[in-house]
Amino acid sequence: MKEKLMYVCSNCGYESPKWFGKCPICSEWNTAIEKKSVIEELKSNPVEFKEINEIKLNGFKRLRTNISEFDRLIGGGIVPGSVILVGGDPGVGKSTLMLEISRNLSKVGEVFYITGEESEEQILIRANRIGMKENENLKVTSSSDLKSIFQALKSEKPIAVIIDSIQSMRLSNIGLPGSVVQLRDCAEALVDYSKSTGVPVFIVGHITKTGQIAGPKLLEHLVDVVLYFEGEVQTGYRILRTVKNRFGPSNEIAIFEMRNNGLQEVKNPSEIFIERGSLSSGSCITSAIEGTRTIFLEIQSLISKTFFPSPRRLSKGIEIGRVILISAVLSRRLNLPLESFDIYVNVVGGLNVKDPSIDLGIAVAIYSSFADVELDSDCVYIGEIGLDGKMRKVSNIEKRLMEAHKMGFKRVVMPHDRNVKNFKDLELLQYNSLLEVLKNID
Ligand code: TYD
Ligand code: MG
Numbered sequence: 001m002k003e004k005l006m007y008v009c010s011n012c013g014y015e016s017p018k019w020f021g022k023c024p025i026c027s028e029w030n031t032a033i034e035k036k037s038v039i040e041e042l043k044s045n046p047v048e049f050k051e052i053n054e055i056k057l058n059g060f061k062r063l064r065t066n067i068s069e070f071d072r073l074i075g076g077g078i079v080p081g082s083v084i085l086v087g088g089d090p091g092v093g094k095s096t097l098m099l100e101i102s103r104n105l106s107k108v109g110e111v112f113y114i115t116g117e118e119s120e121e122q123i124l125i126r127a128n129r130i131g132m133k134e135n136e137n138l139k140v141t142s143s144s145d146l147k148s149i150f151q152a153l154k155s156e157k158p159i160a161v162i163i164d165s166i167q168s169m170r171l172s173n174i175g176l177p178g179s180v181v182q183l184r185d186c187a188e189a190l191v192d193y194s195k196s197t198g199v200p201v202f203i204v205g206h207i208t209k210t211g212q213i214a215g216p217k218l219l220e221h222l223v224d225v226v227l228y229f230e231g232e233v234q235t236g237y238r239i240l241r242t243v244k245n246r247f248g249p250s251n252e253i254a255i256f257e258m259r260n261n262g263l264q265e266v267k268n269p270s271e272i273f274i275e276r277g278s279l280s281s282g283s284c285i286t287s288a289i290e291g292t293r294t295i296f297l298e299i300q301s302l303i304s305k306t307f308f309p310s311p312r313r314l315s316k317g318i319e320i321g322r323v324i325l326i327s328a329v330l331s332r333r334l335n336l337p338l339e340s341f342d343i344y345v346n347v348v349g350g351l352n353v354k355d356p357s358i359d360l361g362i363a364v365a366i367y368s369s370f371a372d373v374e375l376d377s378d379c380v381y382i383g384e385i386g387l388d389g390k391m392r393k394v395s396n397i398e399k400r401l402m403e404a405h406k407m408g409f410k411r412v413v414m415p416h417d418r419n420v421k422n423f424k425d426l427e428l429l430q431y432n433s434l435l436e437v438l439k440n441i442d
Contacts, residue, residue: 080199228240
């Protein structure tokens with residue numbers, strides 16, 4: 001073994017063989033700490049290769065939480081020895097979800113809930129709020145010292161361990177809790193614990209508004225499953241999304257409603273984000289497929305004369321690049337003088353939509369606000385738009401149409417598609433270009 005002295009920045013994790021007063025990466029002063037980095041010599045024991053058909057699955061059985069939306073989201077239950085990261089803004093409901101999962105899992109074994117942020121009393125208050133009965137299988141501690149936590153867990157056989165949150169945990173004496181080094185060290189130690197014992201570990205991580213670097217993003221590659229909680233804290237709906245899943249589909253969503261007594265699953269989310277009835281000008285109904293769910297959404301847009309040298313484009317729930325692109329298509333291909341207007345676009349309900357099939361909805365909403373026309377609330381606009389202003393086919397059109405039919409919509413405006421079958425009581429209005437669509441409005 002050869003030992004080499006290394007210095008590490010306790011704020012950002014920068015490593016250097018030379019001592020530094022000011023970190024060249026994050027510009028913090030006096031953050032250099034000695035770190036003994038051990039370079040192992042080539043191991044004398046060679047690894048062993050197996051034929052793939054010699055490998056055995058040792059009793060691989062998923063653990064169900066019996067929160068059916070959660071189980072579905074992560075691919076049918078929790079895999080033993082897996083580490084699940086649950087990220088989200090403060091106040092979105094991470095601790096509530098963790099407590100509900102703990103309650104359910106504690107029916108089959110002991111759950112250890114470690115909170116570094118709250119007192120044990122606060123956990124009890126939350127437990128009362130979600131109507132938890134007396135529960136001898138749920139063990140709670142308020143601690144942020146990961147070493148003593150591991151020490152205590154040594155003699156236990158948990159069915160699951162919850163760490164709420166990773167930003168409040170401390171392992172080594174390098175850096176404060178929440179610093180990059182602590183975050184990484186704690187997460188690595190938890191992954192190691194989980195892999196060596198087979199105990200699933202949930203790690204809660206806040207998305208930090210200011211210090212993006214010390215957020216859950218940093219840990220994504222270390223863990224098996226990454227879930228993000230989305231939704232506006234003020235509104236009731238919360239969307240849990242799989243961003244990564246080594247054992248199941250990713251980009252799947254599950255929707256919950258935050259009630260007075262905890263999170264309630266929403267099993268049929270198609271219609272929760274829209275209100276049926278008349279629409280104001282600037283609003284348009286569209287549909288998106290997120291994971292396996294088809295959801296109807298209201299896109300709102302507001303166009304107002306700009307007071308700025310370059311007009312503003314702001315969006316919520318849609319990537320701003322798409323709004324800029326669609327505004328450019330409307331300006332160039334349809335000659336709308338949008339360069340002298342600010343454009344605001346919003347997806348009602350707090351969902352972040354990735355599906356490009358809402359392009360047409362965005363374009364039509366912008367046009368509706370610009371021309372001050374009210375759109376038909378029984379009509380759904382579906383389609384991707386190209387830079388040439390042409391409509392492009394979207395994936396799973398049959399599924400979208402079936403859902404629209406089921407929800408009682410009367411019309412769907414969509415790109416030409418020879419293969420779609422007709423539905424009774426659902427008129428399919430098929431167009432080649434955005435220009436044709438807008439000509440047929442009003
Ligand atoms: P919490 O789970 O503490 O959020 P996080 O751990 O992500 O910071 O809960 C967030 C909010 O939810 C909090 O403002 C209170 C509210 N809440 C309810 O509305 N109903 C409930 O049953 C509970 C437990 C919390
Ligand atoms: Mg919390």
